[in-house]
Amino acid sequence: MEFQSCFPVWGNLSDVQQNHILDSLISREIKAGTVIHNGSADCTGLLLVRSGQLRVYILSEEGREITIYRLFDRDICLFSASCIMRSIQFDITIEAEKDTCLWVIPAETYQQIMAESAPLSNFTNEVMAARFSEVMWLIEQIMWKSMDKRIAAFLLEESAIEGTDRLAITHETIAKHLGTHREVVTRILRYLQSEGMIKLSRGVVEITSREKLTVIGNT
Amino acid sequence: MEFQSCFPVWGNLSDVQQNHILDSLISREIKAGTVIHNGSADCTGLLLVRSGQLRVYILSEEGREITIYRLFDRDICLFSASCIMRSIQFDITIEAEKDTCLWVIPAETYQQIMAESAPLSNFTNEVMAARFSEVMWLIEQIMWKSMDKRIAAFLLEESAIEGTDRLAITHETIAKHLGTHREVVTRILRYLQSEGMIKLSRGVVEITSREKLTVIGNT
Numbered sequence: 052m053e054f055q056s057c058f059p060v061w062g063n064l065s066d067v068q069q070n071h072i073l074d075s076l077i078s079r080e081i082k083a084g085t086v087i088h089n090g091s092a093d094c095t096g097l098l099l100v101r102s103g104q105l106r107v108y109i110l111s112e113e114g115r116e117i118t119i120y121r122l123f124d125r126d127i128c129l130f131s132a133s134c135i136m137r138s139i140q141f142d143i144t145i146e147a148e149k150d151t152c153l154w155v156i157p158a159e160t161y162q163q164i165m166a167e168s169a170p171l172s173n174f175t176n177e178v179m180a181a182r183f184s185e186v187m188w189l190i191e192q193i194m195w196k197s198m199d200k201r202i203a204a205f206l207l208e209e210s211a212i213e214g215t216d217r218l219a220i221t222h223e224t225i226a227k228h229l230g231t232h233r234e235v236v237t238r239i240l241r242y243l244q245s246e247g248m249i250k251l252s253r254g255v256v257e258i259t260s261r262e263k264l265t266v267i268g269n270t
Numbered sequence: 271m272e273f274q275s276c277f278p279v280w281g282n283l284s285d286v287q288q289n290h291i292l293d294s295l296i297s298r299e300i301k302a303g304t305v306i307h308n309g310s311a312d313c314t315g316l317l318l319v320r321s322g323q324l325r326v327y328i329l330s331e332e333g334r335e336i337t338i339y340r341l342f343d344r345d346i347c348l349f350s351a352s353c354i355m356r357s358i359q360f361d362i363t364i365e366a367e368k369d370t371c372l373w374v375i376p377a378e379t380y381q382q383i384m385a386e387s388a389p390l391s392n393f394t395n396e397v398m399a400a401r402f403s404e405v406m407w408l409i410e411q412i413m414w415k416s417m418d419k420r421i422a423a424f425l426l427e428e429s430a431i432e433g434t435d436r437l438a439i440t441h442e443t444i445a446k447h448l449g450t451h452r453e454v455v456t457r458i459l460r461y462l463q464s465e466g467m468i469k470l471s472r473g474v475v476e477i478t479s480r481e482k483l484t485v486i487g488n489t
Contacts, residue, residue: 109406109409109410111410111413111414112414113414115413115414117409117413119406119409136395136396136399137396138396138397138399138400138402138403139399139402139403140400140403141402141403141406141407165388165392165395166388166392167388168388169384169385169386169387169388169391172388172391172392172394172395173384173385173391175391175395176355176384176391176394176395176398177355177356177357178357179395179398179399179402180355180357180358180398181357181359182402183357183358183360183398183401183402183405184357184358184359184360186402186405186406186409187328187338187360187405188360189409190328190336190338190405190408190409190412191328191330193409193412193413194330194334194336194412194449195330195331195332195334230413
């Protein structure tokens with residue numbers, strides 16, 4: 052898979068702009084568990100995921116976490132290049148959830164081309180709007196949805212990502228995704244188990260009734 | 271105050287683009303309390319606030335509200351023209367908090383010029399990034415800050431906006447801004463009163479110790 056075929060507005064850039072990107076493009080391979088971007092101190096550049104999975108999250112001063120969104124094949128991470136826009140005033144952390152291959156377009160290159168290219172700038176608008184939509188969805192979840200429903204929905208999402216009903220995931224990890232405490236997750240998972248929706252064993256959550264879980268997760 | 275002097279990238283648009291905007295520009299005067307944009311059904315256009323104050327909020331299915339951000343003189347509202355980007359997949363409601371004068375650039379006009387103008391598209395990116403930053407700030411508040419601190423911070427913010435320590439605001443309105451229940455607000459306001467930070471009377475919250483309130487609101 053080539054960069055050119057993964058980058059959506061490639062055909063709308065001039066030869067000079069294309070060469071500028073290709074000349075500065077960096078390929079990186081990252082092991083699962085690695086933090087690749089950490090707050091506003093970094094301006095890593097624009098990330099384009101070739102394969103793998105990234106988690107974008109925020110950290111509280113006390114070290115609590117909540118997942119903002121996740122990135123999969125061909126997704127683009129804009130906020131790892133927050134220095135390209137002065138109005139980006141927040142810190143995110145990015146971690147590889149799986150072994151991940153990605154391309155990095157250095158922030159300076161991207162910024163220079165975006166300043167002169169309406170297609171690249173409009174593409175950037177669409178990427179940011181898509182992330183904005185995910186964040187607004189998250190606010191609605193946090194505000195209006197109880198934690199049992201959020202956990203049910205999260206387990207179904209994980210199952211869809213992993214393609215299995217048997218999820219190797221700890222209660223602590225679920226808590227970090229949803230911005231809550233491990234104890235809360237454990238209590239709710241036990242309730243879901245008592246209702247016959249899941250089965251818990253060490254480090255594993257197995258979905259035993261997708262139907263019942265969906266009823267909870269989708270309301 | 272003229273539109274041209276309020277619209278930041280005016281000087282970077284061509285004569286044709288400038289005339290296109292001026293020909294389709296609409297001036298509106300809106301009474302306090304009026305809802306001027308309601309969910310995705312509307313594509314009102316881009317709003318530029320000439321004077322006044324707008325509140326942008328989301329609504330739950332049960333009718334609960336939370337303020338996402340507020341717009342003041344010379345601020346621009348992008349999401350009232352959500353049809354200009356297909357990736358904007360969320361609904362907001364916009365209400366005038368005070369009598370407001372604004373200009374509306376029809377969505378179609380804005381979209382046409384943005385498609386060809388890198389300056390306008392980059393400006394749109396900056397506006398969206400600024401709103402994104404406000405929304406990320408809101409998530410941090412909701413996730414990591416207790417309601418007494420959020421109410422203290424809100425009262426200080428209101429006081430700064432209104433230029434007075436005597437705020438004509440109901441408990442219900444505070445609850446809608448912060449996405450909580452009136453009963454919760456009443457309980458916390460009484461606590462703040464018992465600590466000598468505010469004084470409550472019918473429809474009024476008066477700040478009596480800005481120092482003490484700031485200690486709570488800023489932690």
